Amino acid sequence: MERLEVLKTYKIYIGGKFPRTESGRFYNPLNSKGEQLGNICLSSRKDVRNSVVAARKAFGGWSERAANNRGQILYRIAEMLEGRKTQFIEELMFQGSTKKAAENEVNVSIDRLIYYAGWSDKYMQVLGSINPVASSHFNFSMHVPMGVIGVVADQTTSLIGLVSNIAPVIAGGNTCVVLSAENLPLCAITFAEVLNSSDVPGGVVNILTGSPAEMIKPLTTHMDVNGMVYSGNDRSTIKKLKESSALNLKRIMTYDEDWIKADAQNLYMLSDCQEVKTTWHPIENIGGATSSY
Amino acid sequence: MARKEINKSKVTWDYSPAMESSSHINLKKKYDLYIDGKWVKPSSGKYFDTINPANKEKLSEVAHANDKDVDKAVKAARKSYKGVWSKTTPAERSKYIYRIARLMQERAREFAVIETLDAGKVIRESRDVDVPLACNHFFYYAGWADKLEYAFPNRKVEPLGVAGQITPWNFPLLMAAWKIAPALAAGNTVVLKPAETTPLTALKLAEVIHDAGLPPGVVNILTGFGDTGAAIVDHDDVDKIAFTGSTGVGKIIQNAISGTDKKATLELGGKSANIILEDAPLDQAVEGIVNGIFFNQGHVCCAGSRLFVQESVAEKVIEKLKHRISSLVIGDPMDKNTDIGAINSKEQLDTIDKYIKIGLAEGATMYQPDCVLPKTGYFCKPTLFMDVAQSSRIVQEEIFGPVLTIQTFRTVDEAIQKANNTPFGLAAGIWTDKGSRIFNLASKLNAGVIWANTYNKFDPTSPFGGYKESGYGREGGLHGLSAYVKLK
Numbered sequence: 001m002e003r004l005e006v007l008k009t010y011k012i013y014i015g016g017k018f019p020r021t022e023s024g025r026f027y028n029p030l031n032s033k034g035e036q037l038g039n040i041c042l043s044s045r046k047d048v049r050n051s052v053v054a055a056r057k058a059f060g061g062w063s064e065r066a067a068n069n070r071g072q073i074l075y076r077i078a079e080m081l082e083g084r085k086t087q088f089i090e091e092l093m094f095q096g097s098t099k100k101a102a103e104n105e106v107n108v109s110i111d112r113l114i115y116y117a118g119w120s121d122k123y124m125q126v127l128g129s130i131n132p133v134a135s136s137h138f139n140f141s142m143h144v145p146m147g148v149i150g151v152v153a154d155q156t157t158s159l160i161g162l163v164s165n166i167a168p169v170i171a172g173g174n175t176c177v178v179l180s181a182e183n184l185p186l187c188a189i190t191f192a193e194v195l196n197s198s199d200v201p202g203g204v205v206n207i208l209t210g211s212p213a214e215m216i217k218p219l220t221t222h223m224d225v226n227g228m229v230y231s232g233n234d235r236s237t238i239k240k241l242k243e244s245s246a247l248n249l250k251r252i253m254t255y256d257e258d259w260i261k262a263d264a265q266n267l268y269m270l271s272d273c274q275e276v277k278t279t280w281h282p283i284e285n286i287g288g289a290t291s292s293y
Numbered sequence: 294m295a296r297k298e299i300n301k302s303k304v305t306w307d308y309s310p311a312m313e314s315s316s317h318i319n320l321k322k323k324y325d326l327y328i329d330g331k332w333v334k335p336s337s338g339k340y341f342d343t344i345n346p347a348n349k350e351k352l353s354e355v356a357h358a359n360d361k362d363v364d365k366a367v368k369a370a371r372k373s374y375k376g377v378w379s380k381t382t383p384a385e386r387s388k389y390i391y392r393i394a395r396l397m398q399e400r401a402r403e404f405a406v407i408e409t410l411d412a413g414k415v416i417r418e419s420r421d422v423d424v425p426l427a428c429n430h431f432f433y434y435a436g437w438a439d440k441l442e443y444a445f446p447n448r449k450v451e452p453l454g455v456a457g458q459i460t461p462w463n464f465p466l467l468m469a470a471w472k473i474a475p476a477l478a479a480g481n482t483v484v485l486k487p488a489e490t491t492p493l494t495a496l497k498l499a500e501v502i503h504d505a506g507l508p509p510g511v512v513n514i515l516t517g518f519g520d521t522g523a524a525i526v527d528h529d530d531v532d533k534i535a536f537t538g539s540t541g542v543g544k545i546i547q548n549a550i551s552g553t554d555k556k557a558t559l560e561l562g563g564k565s566a567n568i569i570l571e572d573a574p575l576d577q578a579v580e581g582i583v584n585g586i587f588f589n590q591g592h593v594c595c596a597g598s599r600l601f602v603q604e605s606v607a608e609k610v611i612e613k614l615k616h617r618i619s620s621l622v623i624g625d626p627m628d629k630n631t632d633i634g635a636i637n638s639k640e641q642l643d644t645i646d647k648y649i650k651i652g653l654a655e656g657a658t659m660y661q662p663d664c665v666l667p668k669t670g671y672f673c674k675p676t677l678f679m680d681v682a683q684s685s686r687i688v689q690e691e692i693f694g695p696v697l698t699i700q701t702f703r704t705v706d707e708a709i710q711k712a713n714n715t716p717f718g719l720a721a722g723i724w725t726d727k728g729s730r731i732f733n734l735a736s737k738l739n740a741g742v743i744w745a746n747t748y749n750k751f752d753p754t755s756p757f758g759g760y761k762e763s764g765y766g767r768e769g770g771l772h773g774l775s776a777y778v779k780l781k
Contacts, residue, residue, distance in 0.1 A: 267446070
């Protein structure tokens with residue numbers, strides 16, 4: 001007799017745990033052949049709020065990690081993804097990709113993680129500055145993470161958009177709440193499992209499946225979210241994002257990119273989610289001796 | 294014992310007046326709008342008075358621009374952007390901006406006097422801080438114009454187009470410089486509106502820009518009220534809004550441009566913490582507290598308006614502070630002895646008085662030195678509030694005047710938590726002798742500018758701007774350029 005296959009229960013990812021949505025709701029997106037992808041969690045605004053709490057809680061620890069350590073963890077994510085390549089390719093194909101496209105998407109995703117892993121301990125040197133002020137002060141500016149970032153991930157891809165949107169955010173020490181692709185949710189859920197086994201502390205990345213249209217508002221109006229990353233080009237969504245962000249002056253970053261392209265990655269996507277902090281300290285300036293002595 | 298003696302000894306130093314002369318300044322009776330290189334009458338035909346808040350005397354009258362004037366200015370800015378400014382080589386652009394810096398320096402004293410008359414700020418500050426910094430800002434950004442590719446590695450840099458800029462009344466000329474200099478260096482053209490209570494130095498700056506031979510339309514300066522600013526924000530052909538002002542208006546602006554591709558930088562309010570640890574050099578710290586909150590009458594977005602003193606030294610610090618503020622000279626801003634000048638406007642004085650009443654109603658203990666305020670004009674005594682709660686409105690809300698709240702703390706962690714517990718995140722001060730403690734606090738305080746063992750220092754090379762509801766974007770330094778460029 002043929003073995004009965006064990007089907008996977010699709011869950012969301014909050015604070016390092018895998019609950020189903022607190023609302024108990026689900027939806028059944030279909031692939032291009034009309035097959036159901038599964039009973040996917042239709043996350044609620046309460047899930048959004050729980051995720052923000054988890055992200056805020058994780059922020060202190062993650063932002064204070066050594067840059068080198070963050071780089072190592074991002075690299076570890078890439079390693080884990082590489083190890084589960086077959087599963088992602090299968091999911092992408094089930095969601096409608098050709099084998100070739102699916103393989104490419106996973107490969108580019110792995111390489112993208114490696115790219116940002118490398119930036120983790122370099123962007124400070126490239127972007128920071130020592131400022132030659134005219135008064136007798138030592139003055140320097142450095143980039144520091146913005147805080148909790150809401151991410152509305154690319155809705156047209158299942159994996160590469162998600163990875164491209166998350167990696168620069170967390171490489172820079174932020175934590176995030178991610179709304180994944182509504183109709184291509186499978187890789188987001190599996191990617192959460194990758195994150196969970198990559199030494200990424202719980203709460204650094206929280207991933208919700210369901211309807212972004214429903215969840216964007218509770219996320220952008222949340223007073224404890226510092227910025228929003230939006231991938232896409234829907235003007236009415238962008239307008240809504242900006243409008244509700246005016247509540248607490250969230251920073252809005254919008255990207256309209258073809259994420260599968262090798263060059264859809266750069267330092268500026270990382271620096272977009274940083275604040276510049278400038279510190280002054282007096283330099284003692286007494287006595288007559290100068291460096292010519 | 295000694296401390297009590299300090300308190301008893303009332304400081305009665307008398308200073309002979311040392312008045313700055315205003316004989317060498319040129320002010321016209323009436324100012325029109327500076328559009329497309331010409332002085333033009335406002336289409337409404339309306340003008341309004343600008344007064345000296347120290348004596349309520351009229352200084353001049355300026356035009357009230359409406360949406361038609363704004364449209365005219367934006368069209369001029371667009372035309373010169375397309376036709377002239379974007380075709381001017383970066384090196385030539387740079388030289389134009391250097392010219393502005395030099396011409397301002399030559400007329401520095403005139404600018405300082407007019408700033409003091411129009412804004413009420415003391416001549417010592419406008420002469421030694423506002424005007425030199427404004428000149429240096431142009432001088433600094435001038436040099437960037439032909440070096441932009443070095444500021445943004447691996448990217449092509451392009452200007453945004455027409456920048457609409459709205460400046461506040463607390464540092465009128467300096468804020469105009471902060472806005473105009475990087476915009477021009479990056480190759481944009483400008484429509485700027487100064488605050489309604491302090492329009493004169495921006496108009497004098499228009500004269501300098503004119504004398505510098507800048508092509509017509511590159512910089513346009515329109516005076517007016519909130520409606521003028523709104524017309525700039527709402528104009529379809531403006532590519533970028535740069536605003537310095539209140540958080541309330543900042544939110545309205547973000548909302549207003551939400552359906553557009555306009556880029557924005559907002560430099561908004563603050564309620565910055567000034568933290569005194571027990572090992573700090575206390576006399577220096579007291580000077581820092583005074584500079585933090587009473588500089589420019591406390592009309593400073595990054596004013597150190599929340600004082601946190603470690604419990605073990607709180608009594609001593611408060612005593613020293615009371616003693617110190619009893620010797621502050623409050624009076625005519627044109628007198629070189631004056632430490633605290635006039636409150637910028639009646640409206641602002643009303644706001645400050647409102648908050649002082651709120652503080653008293655909330656049960657806080659108020660201290661004001663025994664000093665005599667001038668009879669005419671708008672003045673406010675330096676004010677301390679003790680016994681305040683973290684939730685007090687005078688602790689949470691920006692007052693924008695010479696009013697300091699004082700809280701105590703026991704541990705560094707407690708200081709960090711209290712300091713960060715605000716919707717704002719503009720600046721913070723740290724006073725301690727211990728280097729490792731400075732770096733600990735500096736890294737944990739959520740503020741765009743950290744002053745360690747100093748306060749209220751500014752420099753063209755040093756980026757300025759806040760976190761959270763203090764707005765976004767940076768002004769100054771290499772980082773200030775990114776507000777005015779597109780990266781390709």
